[in-house]
Amino acid sequence: MYPSRFDYDAPSSIGEAVAILDRSGGEAKVMAGGQSLIPMLKLRFASPERIVDINNIPGLDYHRLDADGTLRIGALCRHEDLEFSETLAESHPTLYAAAAVVADPIVRTRGTFVGSVCHADPQGDWAATMIALDGRIVAVGPNGRREIPMKDFVLGPFTNALAYNEIAVEAVIPPAKGKARGGYLKLERRIGDFATASVAVALDMDGDVVRRAGCALAGVGGKTIDANAAISVLNGKPLTPDNIEAAADAVAAAADPRTDHRGSAAYKRQIVKTFVSRILTSVARTEQKAA
Amino acid sequence: MALDELKIGGMGASRRRVEDNRFIRGKGRYVDDIVLPGMLHMEILRSPVAHARIKSIDTSAAWEVPGVRLVITGDTMASRNLAWMPTLSYDTQAVMATDKVRFQGQEVAAVIADDPYIAKDACSKIVVEYEQLPPIVNPFQAQSPDAPLIRDDKETQTSNKIFDWEIGDKAATDRAFEEADVVSKLELHYPRSHPSPLETCGSIADYDRATGKLTVYMTTQAPHIIRAAVAMVAELPEQMIRIVSPDLGGGFGNKVPVYPGYVISILASILTERPVKWIEDRSGNLISTGFGRDVYLQGEMALRKDGKILGVRMHTISDHGAFYADAQPTKFKIGLMHSAFAAYDIPAAHLTSEGWYTNKAPGGVAYRCSFRVTEAMFFQERMIHAAANDLGMDQAEFRKVNLVKDDMFPYRTAFGFLTDSGQYGKCLDVALEAIGYSTFKQEQEEARKRGKLLGLGISTMTEPLGAGNSREYDIIGIKMFDSAELRVHMTGKAILRTGAKTQGQGHETTWAQIVAHELGIPADDIVVEEGDTDTAPFGMGTYASRSTPVAGAAVAMVSRKIRAKARKIAAHLLEVSEEDIEWELGRFYVRGNNERGVTIQDCALAAYSNVPDGMEPGLENNAYYDPPNLTWPFAAYLCKVEIDPQTGVWDVLNFVAVDDCGVRINPMIVEGQIMGGLTEAYAMASMQYITFDEEGNCIGSNFMDYLLPTSWETPGFELHEVVTPCPHHPIGAKGVGECATVGGPAAFVNAVMNALEHTGVRNVDMPLMPNRVYEALQTGQDVSGAPPVKGE
Structure with a gap:
């Protein structure tokens, strides 16, 4: 090199x-x-x-849950730390599902969660999960700390809201309002390939009713697609097949894919729809079994 | 008592690979590991555009970068008559562009500097002014009457066509089609792929003006051919050229041709009088060096209602890039494409081929196949699949009706090859049994209920491996035989050298096993050396699965010569006449008295200390082996896939490979070769291709765009063997290194096509990426050609 x-x-x-x-x-x-x-x-x-x-820099390689359920991920927490995290599986199913499919196992030993979010690749996995989970980034600069909500953090492809003299030191994910459910599905031609399409879904469940639904998409637009508004059709509703289909359609409509060698725009939209539907159906099934 | 052959690492022993001792410790010695005193570093500036006239090149800023020793342009090369060089297909190729650039990535200038960072920095300071010309990115554009002439450097060239070529019997084939009940047609594209060995190409040229000797350390699969080529191109006397091919990090055909970088580094060393190292970067390797495939087929089969194939017509349209630089036997313009259908008993066949220049990288190499056999067998097995469907016949049954039967050998194919041995039906039966063919239909029904589509694909083929014989096979006039030289030392240890060149095949392990088999010298006592033209005997190198068929045969033959001399020595030591001497593995004994004998090691010592009167001392010899025929391994590959119809994603549920490569020297290595080949087959079937946008930009210039499958995607493979010894090879072996790459792709594709059969789709061209499979499922239409690269 x-x-x-x-x-x-x-x-x-x-x-x-x-x-x-x-x-x-x-x-x-x-x-x-x-x-x-x-x-x-x-x-x-x-x-x-x-x-x-x-x-x-010592002390940045953590990920931990505060007493109120807030998740904090330090700037040197590696993908692999999350993939093999004992706490995350239960508390943050969306992140846990994504951790296993970020890049490839070699990259996961070294790459970091916060670094990936800052990189703001439109096909990046973590930025999508952060948007779906309504997370924020803690930045430190010459004038001290500030917190930047995820919706304001990614400005465009490979562009974030950090000033040139700021460092992102931590990602913060607020506690779920209810039971945290969700998932992450990605279609790639080969492990480590940029996503053809990927879908992050995060649900806060109250019994069988969705209290808050979050969603973001990678690989299907010029930047990470914030589909929180689209999936909010589920808020206050149970995960019935009809509701799931309506949500999947709404999210697919929010995608902004381009035709390229990974597939046509229509194909990528279809993948988004299928993946949203599969994640929601899987949550519904799990809840049914639990009940 | 005779030795236990398996214990001494002889034939059939799955002996661990001796070369791995250094490879797994990071102690391999590749070109880039070699550091010579005073060595400079070269970087090549490549064209960013596909087709353009060079108006000017300004190198002044590059010369001013501290540490820059030399800047070379096409004019520098031309002043030494080195701007162009001959290719292995009797064309010419630009070493460095002088008039215009003809593909993206073509060599335009080079910087030689104290370190590679400086060279790279200085390259970015060279200013080239291009006048862009319309690019031609496929053979159909090349045919257009208003297409620009790519090769305007050639006086006789009036169009972009390179050749028209044909073989077979047209009249007989036409008659077969007249008699046919059913004619099955299929059009296919085998996309452009790249061998992409992990080690890219590179060289260190070291010209010593005091001695006049040029030493070149080089990533080459064929060092002796390179020496001959350098002698011709650089007009240096051959005894003053030493080519050394050290450890190679893979080749797969990529390291057969002579590349401009080698030639430029040689001139750079001559001009600077210092060693010059050139190591190609990954993008340079992917965009400028020998690719594989890029052939279109129009295929037709004449069929009788009962399933008998009466005749085959093939027309191929091939895209060779800007220079016709294919490495292939001289007689054949499109390699051994006419080996198609060699496994089938077909009375008549006719192949016509046209080759075209385009503004793409040159050098259609054999990417892990014996000269375009990969295309031939893929086309064959896709046509067979479509024909069986068109007849409404079962895929296995249709093959059984038409495969050459065991009692038909030697068999002359419709295109003129002579196949000599095999048990095709048995191989297929073993595979059908292993994959559970008889219950598949039921399995398929059950999967439908789960919303999944199952498919089963078959690929059966024999292929010509191990070129020559030298009567029919030569490359630019150099006959395709090979060689081995064996020196047995006084203590019975030995060094073996051959004209082949290992690049991962494990020659250091297997050649010693052949010697162990012939002489009873333990394999561990034999060192194998290849790749240095000053020490190794002349040979044509390693590609086309030819090492074991040709050099391996030479190893057996030279061992037999050694044994013949040792027998005379044994007679002398045992004080009996030679006729009374018997051989068993590792020793000679007196007939009728097994106790009274001498070992091969005793004979070796005597060869240097106690030879009979009149005998030359020493125990060494060499053998040049010109095979009487190619070898014809057979393979049956069966694949079962499951498609998710909502995404088009397909998974391999089971893959069964039955290979008959004759006698296996080292079964572990053979299995490794098959696994590796199937992985490459899976890659091409599922994800791998190099394509170009309409401006001639190469899509596939790095490993994010050109995909190599990892262990994650690669399915498991279930291997079986059938052994039909090669009748003419001294140890009964056949080539095997490429069978799986050649026969594998059609098994995957046929499996997916089988799963789509209910939709009426006849073909999805490779790579079968999920979006293409989904599109076929949704539309019921074929999906043809290379995938699009730009937005709508």
Whole structure:
């Protein structure tokens, strides 16, 4: 790999890292897992003057549940930590389902949740789950901390709301209002391929009634598609076949796919519909069995 | 007492691969591991456009980058008469563009610098002014009367056509079609693919002006052919050229041709008088080096109602890119396409082929097949599948009616090949039994109730492996035989060298097993060396599954020569006449008295210390082997798939492979070859293709766009064997390295087509990506050609 020349820093505190970014005036790039950044350096799609490697900063590799059920994911929490998380399976089915299909097993050992969200790839998995779960990003800059709701965080393809001198240090996912249910389905030509289409669905259930439904889509638009409004047709309703179909249709209509070598726009829309329907049907079946 | 052959690692032993000792420790020595004193690094600037006239090249800024030693353009090459070179198909190919660029990725300039980073930086400072010309991205555009002439460098070229070629009996075939009850037609496209070995191409050229010797470390499957080619192209005396092919990280045909990068690095070393290393990056490898396939077929079969095939017509239209640089035997313009239907008893066949230039990368190599046999067998098995359906006959039954029967060998095919052995029906029966063919229909019904579509596909084929014989097979006039040289040392240990070149096949392991089988020297006592033209005997290299059929035979023959001399020594040591000496594995003894004997090791010691009067000392020899015929392995591949009709996603439920490759030297290695080949077959069937947009941009220039399946997607394979020894090979072996890649794709595709049968769909072209299968299911229409690359 022969990237363009760059300087490299590996600070040991967030304060130090922010200071370096601030001094660099927008010519530096933060590296966490590096699983997207390094290929871009290799292809010279990215040629930053400076890389700020945050892997030496202690205390960022956590994911934990607060007493109220808020999930906090530190900037150095690897995909693999979530894939094999003992708490997540029960508390956050949408994230847990996505963790197993992010990229490939090799990338998952190194890549980070927060880094992937910041990368804002329209085909990225985690940004979709964050939108569906109404999460937010905690950023630290020279003027201190701020929280950015996910709906304001991804501005477009590969563009996020962070200022050049800010670092995303944590992702926050609010507690479910009721039982957390949901899932994540992705169609890819091969493991590690960009998604042809993927669907994140998160439900807060009150008995057999959906209290809040969240949904986002990857791979079917110029950026991650926020389908929360579309799936809100389920709010206050039970998961009957008719309601499921209405929700699947509404979400499919919210997709904005393009025809390419992964399939036609109509095909991708059909996949979205099928996947929404499958996730919801699977939740409905599980709830029935439980009841 | 004779040795236990399996214990000494002889024939049939699944001996662990000795080369893996270094590979799994990261101790392989590949071209990029080699560092020479004073070595410089070269980077190639490639054309971003597919078809354009070069108006100017400004290299001044590149020269000014600190650490840059040399910048080469087409003019530099031309000044040494090296701007063009001959190809392996009697065409010419640009080494570096002088007049115009003819495909995206073509070599336009090169920078030689102190390190590869500097070279890459400086390349980006070269300014090339292009005047764009309309690109031609498929052979149908190439035929248009107003298509621009791609090869305007050739005085005699007036269109984009490269060749028209035909073989077979047209009149007899026409008669067969007149007599037919049913004519089955099928049009197919075998998409462009790329062998993509993990190690890309590269070289280190080291020209020593003091001695006049040029040493080139190079990623090549055929070092001896390269030496000959360099002697011709660079006009250097052959004894002053040494080509060394060290460990290779895969080849699959990609490393047979002579690439511009090699030639440029040689000139760079001559000009700088320093060693120059060139290591191609992944995109360079995918967009500029030898591809596979890219052939369209119009196929027709003449059928009798009872299922008998009366005749076959094939017309192929092939896309060779900007230069006709296919590596293939001279006589045949479209490789061994006419090996199609060799497994079937068909009275008449006729093949016509046309080849076209396009603005795409050149070098239709044999991607893990014996010269376009992959296309031949894919077309054959897809046509067979369609024909059985058109007749309303069972797929297995239709094959049984038409496959060549055991008692028909030697069998002359309609296209003129001579097949010599096989048990085709038995192989198919073993496969049908293993996959549960008799209960499949019932299984299919049950799956329908679950909302799933099941399909079962069959592919049965024999293929010509192991070119030559040299009467019929040569590459640019160099005859296709091969060689082995064996030196047995005083202590009975040995070194074996051959003209082949391993690139993952395990020659270091298997060749020693052949020697062990012939001489009783334990395989562990034999070192195998290949790839250095200064030490190895001349050979044509490794591709077309030819190593075991040709070089492997030479190994057996040279071992027999050694044994013949050792027998004389044994007679001398045992003080009896040679006629009274008997051989058993590892030792000679006196007839009638097994106790009284000497080992092969005793003979080796005597060869250097106690030879009979009049005998030359030493125990070494060589053998050049020119096979009497190709070898003809047979395979029956059966695949069962399940389709999710809501997404078009298909999963392989079961895959059964029955291979008859004759006698197996190392069964473990053979199984590994079959597994690897089936994986590549699955890749092509399911996800792999290189296509181009209308501007000639290559879609597939990296591993995110050009997909290699991982262990995650790759299905399990159930392997079985049938053994019909090759009648003419000294140890009864046949080629096997490519069978699975060649025969595999049709099994997957036929399985999916079988699952779609109720829709009336006759064909979905590869790759069978879920969206294409879904489209076929929804529309009931065929899905043809390469997938689209741009939005509507």
